[in-house]
Amino acid sequence: MKNPLWSNIFKKKKPTDSHVQLTLKQVPVFDGLSTRNLTAIEDIVHERHFVKDEIIFKESTPGLGMYIILKGNVSITGVTSDNKSVEYAKLGQGDFFGEVSLIDESDRSATAIAGSDCHLMAFFKVELMDILTHSPKLGNKILLNLARVISTRLKTTNLALQKKSEIKD
Amino acid sequence: MKRTGLVVVVVQNLVWVLPLGFVIYLWEYTASMLFMLIISLLLASVIRPLVSLLEMVIAKRLISTIAVYAGLFLLVGYGLNKLWPIVYDEAVSIQTYFNMETFTELREKSEDLAIGFLPESMHDQTRDVFKGFDTRLNDIWGVVVTNIQSSLSHAGSLAMSVGSILISTLFIIVFSFFFVLEGHLYRKSFVAMIPNAYFEMTLHIMDKATASLGAYIRGQLLAASAIGILSITGLFILQAITPIQIPYTVLIGTVAGVGNLIPFVGPVMGMIPAIIVYLVTEQPDSVQFLHIVFIILTFASVQVLDNLFISPMIMSGSIGLHPMVIIIAVTIGGSIAGPVGMLFSVPILSMVIVIVTELRWGLRRYGHM
Numbered sequence: 035m036k037n038p039l040w041s042n043i044f045k046k047k048k049p050t051d052s053h054v055q056l057t058l059k060q061v062p063v064f065d066g067l068s069t070r071n072l073t074a075i076e077d078i079v080h081e082r083h084f085v086k087d088e089i090i091f092k093e094s095t096p097g098l099g100m101y102i103i104l105k106g107n108v109s110i111t112g113v114t115s116d117n118k119s120v121e122y123a124k125l126g127q128g129d130f131f132g133e134v135s136l137i138d139e140s141d142r143s144a145t146a147i148a149g150s151d152c153h154l155m156a157f158f159k160v161e162l163m164d165i166l167t168h169s170p171k172l173g174n175k176i177l178l179n180l181a182r183v184i185s186t187r188l189k190t191t192n193l194a195l196q197k198k199s200e201i202k203d
Numbered sequence: 204m205k206r207t208g209l210v211v212v213v214v215q216n217l218v219w220v221l222p223l224g225f226v227i228y229l230w231e232y233t234a235s236m237l238f239m240l241i242i243s244l245l246l247a248s249v250i251r252p253l254v255s256l257l258e259m260v261i262a263k264r265l266i267s268t269i270a271v272y273a274g275l276f277l278l279v280g281y282g283l284n285k286l287w288p289i290v291y292d293e294a295v296s297i298q299t300y301f302n303m304e305t306f307t308e309l310r311e312k313s314e315d316l317a318i319g320f321l322p323e324s325m326h327d328q329t330r331d332v333f334k335g336f337d338t339r340l341n342d343i344w345g346v347v348v349t350n351i352q353s354s355l356s357h358a359g360s361l362a363m364s365v366g367s368i369l370i371s372t373l374f375i376i377v378f379s380f381f382f383v384l385e386g387h388l389y390r391k392s393f394v395a396m397i398p399n400a401y402f403e404m405t406l407h408i409m410d411k412a413t414a415s416l417g418a419y420i421r422g423q424l425l426a427a428s429a430i431g432i433l434s435i436t437g438l439f440i441l442q443a444i445t446p447i448q449i450p451y452t453v454l455i456g457t458v459a460g461v462g463n464l465i466p467f468v469g470p471v472m473g474m475i476p477a478i479i480v481y482l483v484t485e486q487p488d489s490v491q492f493l494h495i496v497f498i499i500l501t502f503a504s505v506q507v508l509d510n511l512f513i514s515p516m517i518m519s520g521s522i523g524l525h526p527m528v529i530i531i532a533v534t535i536g537g538s539i540a541g542p543v544g545m546l547f548s549v550p551i552l553s554m555v556i557v558i559v560t561e562l563r564w565g566l567r568r569y570g571h572m
Contacts, residue, residue: 078387080406084399091403095569098403156402160410164387168258 052076054155057104060128063157063179071172078164080156084148093145097135099158103127106152112144124149136162136180239371243378248417249424250275251383268384272376286453293454297480305483312482312490320492401571408565415557423464423550429513430505431460434473437501445497446488449481459502463509465549466529474502524549524556 055072058064064075081104084090090101093112101108103125110123110131122144125131131146136159166173226233250271257267314333318326382389390409397405435456438449449455459473477498482490524532529549536548566572
């Protein structure tokens with residue numbers, strides 16, 4: 035991470051393909067972004083390390099944005115109506131979660147727990163809004179990608195529900 | 204928390220615990236610098252939206268920041284060049300204007316006014332009251348002069364212990380420039396030190412508090428400027444349409460604008476000096492009670508305009524402080540830093556309330572309370 039106290043602000047930054055950028059390229063939300071754009075994203079995202087079983091975020095807390103897994107795996111869990119804990123998904127390197135919070139004001143719909151020691155990257159709504167203000171072209175690209183991701187997930191959910199109802203019938 | 208996790212948290216937090224310890228240990232030397240940093244942060248929160256607006260057009264943060272600062276320098280420089288000599292001359296002139304003789308004149312004219320206004324049966328009592336006041340005037344004047352001098356020296360020692368006003372101002376401008384330019388990087392570096400359990404909550408609170416504080420400060424500045432301009436305009440109109448003469452109009456309007464930072468007390472802070480100046484100034488006509496009513500009406504109109512149009516439009520973030528809380532805050536502010544402390548006590552208290560409210564909200568919503 036660039037240290038604002040010691041780095042030279044006037045020095046020209048050279049875009050390079052770091053580990054973070056290589057992972058960002060795999061994330062559909064950042065699909066089609068140039069290396070320069072990805073460098074800008076890398077500058078604003080927050081990198082966090084979680085130990086195994088540590089809670090990343092809890093269900094019903096305010097959602098700030100999405101997380102991208104750089105290393106390790108994450109369990110997305112929830113509680114059913116009969117108070118049983120259930121694992122909705124297990125995500126690995128390059129996967130992302132919590133993206134709905136980038137556009138939605140509502141609380142987190144599930145709990146995310148580190149399945150192993152993991153290295154995550156957090157991209158939050160405030161940063162997205164900042165990009166939309168300062169660099170609308172880049173912001174619109176991200177928003178369009180985000181809409182694609184959410185619509186794909188909606189289609190997949192619809193298909194799964196359809197299959198379930200067909201099996202019931 | 205696991206032992207390794209605890210060690211990580213302790214090591215991570217040394218980055219800010221050590222400098223904080225250093226700052227507290229050398230408080231005598233670091234206090235003024237901390238004070239300037241806080242002022243710079245507040246100034247940055249006022250300037251940041253302007254830079255963001257320009258950045259939408261230019262798309263370069265550095266150029267936008269330099270352009271906004273250059274523009275503000277020109278604007279403030281031009282304003283000071285035009286307005287400062289007037290305010291400065293009026294301030295110097297008013298100091299020589301208020302002496303023992305002027306106070307005696309003020310007492311005499313107030314006595315004449317009161318006698319003209321009150322029924323005849325109360326004239327003797329009124330004269331006695333003013334006679335008693337006359338004997339104590341010397342003592343009161345002495346206390347006033349001592350208080351003003353000690354207040355000014357208090358305020359000066361707090362804000363200007365680093366050096367002159369010029370150097371402090373320069374520091375504040377440079378700090379605020381970097382806060383505007385690289386604020387997001389400082390924010391990122393700060394958040395990197397927060398333990399995972401409080402990470403999202405801290406970010407959320409910081410963003411909400413920054414937005415609320417920025418809006419509050421911008422609102423207060425805009426409201427104060429509007430009140431100042433309206434008061435000056437009102438007094439000029441009053442002097443144009445009536446025989447009333449009120450010198451120091453710009454100074455009185457400025458005091459009214461700045462005084463607006465204190466709720467309830469603010470509106471009176473412009474009106475009382477205007478009435479006093481009216482009473483002690485040689486008027487073309489004799490001093491009349493109706494003229495004082497006109498002056499009161501002028502400032503009341505400014506308040507009505509403020510309450511009906513300016514404040515709702517600016518949404519200066521009145522956070523509904525109880526009058527008693529305001530009195531306590533103003534008194535404590537006054538004893539800490541004199542008139543400057545009195546002026547800034549309510550805005551500072553409002554900022555603390557905003558931060559505490561957001562902190563409580565965050566702790567509750569994230570299940571830490």
